[in-house]
Amino acid sequence: MPEYLTEAQFAVLEAACEALIPAVDGHPGARALGVADYIDGALGAFSVDPPRIFAGGPYSGRFGGEPGFAKFTKLSKFQELAWRTRIEGSAGIPEREINGPVVGWQQIYTDGLAALGDDFLECEPDEQLRRVQADTVLFPVIWAHCGEGAYGAPEYGGNRETLGWQAIQYPGDIQPRGFTDEEVSQP
């Protein structure tokens, strides 16, 4: 079950992300990477406490140490103000309108996914890609989120089982192991 979006919106989101990051030989597509889960998790970040904004630390446990990433960091008062505004929008709340109204990600996705059209799921990937890119409000937001959801730390909900990192031969967070001098200096 998606956390913020409806099942129907989630299906459109998954298809849109797959059109942007499709599976090719050796590289899983956005669906297998859980990119839509990442986005849905960001839209519903405040449904958990502490909110799913900043992963904890100091280590993930993947290369030693206690797994701390999964325990998210408590937000400061101002961080909460900024992130609620960014995600939920200013919604007419005066403190959130420092320089005027802000349209939040929730609204951008809700409107943007609807505008992709009722037939979006049936379209060919080329056409899906064209429609997503043509939306000048949705595209910059979803495209940045695709990069984060495919290649960011898995604790945020994407990059499932680090498949994104494995595909591109990238180890991800490496502390506390680090790299030896030879690993740094040799080809």
Added chain:
Amino acid sequence: MTEFDCDAVIVGTGPAGATVAEVLTAAGQSVIMLEKGANHLMSLEPPFAMSGEITNDEIKFLRRYFLEPDPLLEPRTFRRTEAAGDREFTGSVNVLPTGLGGGGFHADGKLPRFREVDFHLLSEHGPIDGANIADWPLEYDELEPYYAEAERIIGVAGDSTGNPFAAWRSGEYPMAPGADMYCAVVTGAAAQRLGYNPYRAPTGANTVEYDGRPACNNCGFCAFFGCPIDAKGDPVAPLRHALHTGRCEIRCESFVSEIVLDASGKTARGVKYLDTDGVEHEVTARAVVLGAGAFETPRLLLRSDVGNRTDLVGRHLMFHLQTFAVGQMPFRLHGYKGRAVTHLMDDPIVPDALAQAAAKDAGLPYIRGGIVEHGAAGHPVMEAMYSPPGPMHSRMMLESPMRDCMAGFTMQGEDLPLLTNRIDLDPKVKDVWGFPAGRVTYSPHKHDVVASQHWAPRLEAVMKEAGAVNTFSATSPPLPGSLGESHNLTPQSRHIMGGARMGDDPDTSVFDRWQRLHDVPNVICSDSSVFPTSTGYGPTLTIVALAIRAARELAGLPPLTSVRPAGA
């Protein structure tokens, strides 16, 4: 007799503020440090351990403003010229992190010294039309012992024999340099073959255990992140030293809104600050130290209407014109391993015959570029955003021409001081505290542009010599008419200087040679606002060296001295 809350109230906890706190508390003085950002760095209780929030996490640090000022709360505005209207952009403009430690521990800490000529550029090379080049009110020889002390406090690892252009030194670096990154092994050898002089970068990261902190383990999340294992010295070390004395109190999430003067208008009584509930507090002190960084210090002076008798506050703002020369290699460089950059070269700072000819052709007396950082691209989220969507995307991520196979030179080109390049208060846009946002008006001088255009192809030629199959170059800010203009108009160098220059003449400078405000001498600035020129080097070691000098003077301690070794 007036009672004060402390001897000095320090605004900002980055390298500039932290250094002053260390020197003053060691001299027996009490300080209160006010920091507008939160504390994600370390416990304020002994033994002042790291808080564990600094991690290898690209989303948190590069995408979600964990340390950077959030543009929804603290927007800045930008325009290239006054003629462009009130503003062309609102958002993040060349920001440094906010929070305990400021930008220092977030930087990758390449910490070179300036050269002798940098302190008297005007006298040695003469003026350039349209720029207000000025000599510094001190020379390298006077600053040398403070550079040595700064390197000792921070813990700089370097090799004093590597750079043929380096200024003289009274002693060795505290530590030997760390492991050379493979990308720099490749581009460094190519640069040498073409007659350039790459050297191991002096870096504020431990290569052995130093001052109770461990050696760096080359994790690769260095520039823009912060060190999860406490191997970076600046400004963690001076903050800890100050806290250990018991005479340093740190208050985070405390935004200094105003410098408060007494009735005479010639002495500061302290500062006012707001907590996150908007409640106003006042701290009184014998001295007010401004270490808010070269963007926020001028903004605070303007907001307080202090020190601006000559209308110079905010002017002569400098950023470094960055030139990127990129080479795509037919092999992987794994630039995600190591301390972000391990090699520098100073050649563009010291004009050779070709650079002199280019200057002459452009009608300029000289061109000085800046240090060249030998780097590579590190992490994949940014790579993904710059790779086109669709099937091409996944294939490009597999082959990684934009990251794992990409080497990059960054030249930190000298940015001449112009009266028209400035910070002022935006007439409309506000921050979360309700104060006018800082507005940047900035265009690089012709000198900076010519230097960039001269060096870009020469640096691309080094990339080709290193084996690049494809090269290109770009600048930050983008040059007029270039493709980059449609992407991001604003400078992103993270090197911010000027805005309240120092000098001996109160009519042409804001601070004096001891970094005291000419008009209100118990207000001291310890950050790079005071730099009269930008040079082509990262500013931070010089900020720290100057801060030690200014703080010792404030504390009534004797000047440091050093001896130039025979033949040096």
